């Protein structure tokens with residue numbers, strides 16, 4: 001008896017949410033089913049932890065990575081646009097495995113005349129085309145004759161057998177390379193540099209209006225592939241979209257270019273005194289002490305004067321870099337340069353901008369500021385920038401990153417004017433590309449396999465940096481409340497996520513297989529992380545976990561699981577459901593209000609009450625003490641129930657309180673005037689926290705967040721009971737648009753009246 005009464009009281013207090021719903025599901029379930037619960041752990045999707053990579057997401061006790069050191073001499077011919085190179089690679093096998101052969105990447109071969117990359121897509125003639133790809137597809141008479149000419153591969157004075165399979169070269173050593181041993185070999189090569197503004201490459205040259213060239217040179221040497229516990233040799237071909245998987249190593253590179261060129265690249269220039277003028281040297285020393293603003297090392301007037309000279313003599317720049325995954329450089333006689341120092345506890349870092357006069361006045365104004373902001377913000381959320389410099393180079397139409405150096409677009413009109421779009425585009429791309437120093441240059445994920453691991457994390461950090469840039473340089477964003485970030489805010493990804501499912505790939509896809517790489521690998525993961533930080537985990541837990549990931553995998557090679565696991569491991573927030581929804585599926589977020597109903601109580605036995613009791617074997621309701629709950633649509637509802645105090649409506653309830661509570665305890669008990677059931681539905685697949693704003697008749701508002709776990713036992717709809725002193729007049733789901741909800745039409749009760757275009761027109765016509 002008493003047992004029933006407690007049970008029913010509990011059911012009443014919860015308004016039957018769990019009791020009713022569960023009962024109904026149990027009755028319908030007869031056939032059995034696989035576990036499809038969205039909150040089950042990701043054991044099937046994720047690889048099994050092992051001694052190399054632990055279940056915590058940290059490197060394991062047997063974690064290893066191989067190493068590749070390079071010594072190179074490079075000659076850049078400004079007349080023929082040919083690069084000649086000679087490199088000696090020392091490859092250290094730190095793995096426990098003997099290696100029968102080595103794989104070397106030949107990325108330039110993607111630009112061979114008959115490269116299969118040109119035919120990798122189907123689709124015929126598209127309805128929309130960007131001008132560059134239109135020209136490339138339909139208007140070029142001669143294909144560019146690119147690709148490496150490998151002249152020799154040698155070790156110990158002998159030719160080595162090697163097999164070139166398009167963008168990959170297998171080198172067969174006389175004996176397998178034993179675990180723990182090193183192997184030194186050399187390669188001699190040349191290739192024709194593409195004009196990147198015409199042939200659309202990540203590196204190449206641009207021809208300025210005075211006939212001079214600006215070179216941005218990358219992927220210009222045969223580079224060691226990565227061998228590890230995840231992929232074995234990462235020798236997936238370079239098709240053009242998936243970027244690079246590269247081991248760390250030290251570089252000694254000597255580059256010979258025309259004597260009047262200004263050159264910079266990955267690593268420190270160790271013969272500055274030979275290559276800078278006395279005046280430039282003085283300014284460089286001044287820049288090394290200038291922490292608040294850039295110092296111009298070579299002015300625009302000087303650059304223009306030098307550019308007119310077109311010297312034939314050459315000189316050699318010597319660059320040395322420690323612990324980098326790649327090497328790139330830029331060179332031109334038309335370059336302007338400025339630099340500023342950034343203080344870190346361990347070292348000062350030089351922020352350097354290099355640009356032709358075509359970049360001004362924009363570049364002189366903002367480039368170095370954007371580098372400094374990037375180093376500040378990224379370091380705060382990850383680790384202090386460990387390299388001696390960060391260079392931003394202006395190259396038309398480019399946005400591409402390498403260690404310590406990157407190419408960026410953002411060119412004013414010829415008369416020096418520029419739009420906000422050009423300005424913010426330029427600042428954003430600089431932040432993004434300089435930011436890539438952290439992901440993937442230092443946190444060295446496999447870009448060939450997972451574009452999102454660097455692009456997504458970097459775009460997320462870019463958003464935080466842009467917002468801080470906006471706060472620090474209000475003059476730069478005037479006319480805007482905050483920096484107008486293109487990606488990162490949840491509302492910006494809605495269009496993509498509600499698009500045609502046939503043209504959406506999960507974030508966990510190879511970049512070559514994604515349809516819209518910008519949204520897939522940049523926008524969506526950045527937004528997911530933003531939502532995780534703002535709405536699911538909170539700043540403190542997220543920031544600590546994100547920093548833990550960055551520091552655990554700094555100068556190492558993380559896999560996606562290492563990221564997913566670390567985020568949970570360092571925060572104690574179970575996120576398997578979040579990774580599944582946002583990263584492993586193409587589902588979207590859509591949570592809505594299905595129904596809001598007011599309830600009343602009575603002591604009179606109702607039909608639904610009688611039916612529920614019968615399920616528990618109670619056939620005679622008069623035998624138990626019970627309170628019955630009715631809504632306005634129930635047959636038992638009568639108008640006089642409205643406005644009644646709850647204790648007045650149910651003597652049983654009043655009696656119960658009198659019998660079981662002392663006067664002091666009764667004084668603390670609330671007797672709400674209103675009782676509601678709010679039913680939420682989830683037409684979108686991804687379970688998310690339900691963020692609800694309740695608005696009351698007196699105008700006050702209350703925001704409540706139900707955890708995502710509320711969807712564990714019913715994936716389609718959940719109900720909440722609201723007992724309130726005040727009448728609820730409005731309910732809104734996700735009032736601040738935090739969750740990327742793709743359909744907000746179902747987000748409010750009573751349904752928000754939306755005026756269509758036509759209604760507005762009609763109203764205007766009526767003079768409303």
Ligand SMILES: [Zn+2]
Pocket residue numbers: 432433436454455458
């Ligand atoms: Zn990027």
